[in-house]
Amino acid sequence: MKRILLGVVGVALGLLAPVRAVDAAATRAEKCAAAELKAAGTKAAAKLRCHEKALTQGKAVTSACLAGANARFAVAFAKVEARGCATADDLAAIEDRVDRFVAGLLDTATGGDRD
Numbered sequence: 001m002k003r004i005l006l007g008v009v010g011v012a013l014g015l016l017a018p019v020r021a022v023d024a025a026a027t028r029a030e031k032c033a034a035a036e037l038k039a040a041g042t043k044a045a046a047k048l049r050c051h052e053k054a055l056t057q058g059k060a061v062t063s064a065c066l067a068g069a070n071a072r073f074a075v076a077f078a079k080v081e082a083r084g085c086a087t088a089d090d091l092a093a094i095e096d097r098v099d100r101f102v103a104g105l106l107d108t109a110t111g112g113d114r115d
Helices: 002-015 028-057 063-082 091-110
Strands: none
Touching (some): 028 091, 063 091
């Protein structure tokens, strides 16, 4: 089971790799959206690493690890919004989607058997 989860986490982390440099011709809105996606991908990857570490050690995921991922996301997102992005104030919606994605992936990979 752990090998399957590690494989799934590896694939997910590969898919969530940070957004590459934005094309010079990108609009301000596109640059903002790319920065928001990068922050969201980084949060998802960090939370999945917390769960991966816990599973490989046979322990429960630590709340400190998950809180660190949340805090780093909040800081990164605040920096994005400070740039004056048109989609300001969507932190909660994006954070919720990332958290649901991580929870769904964990449920699928572990068969719903997680702490």
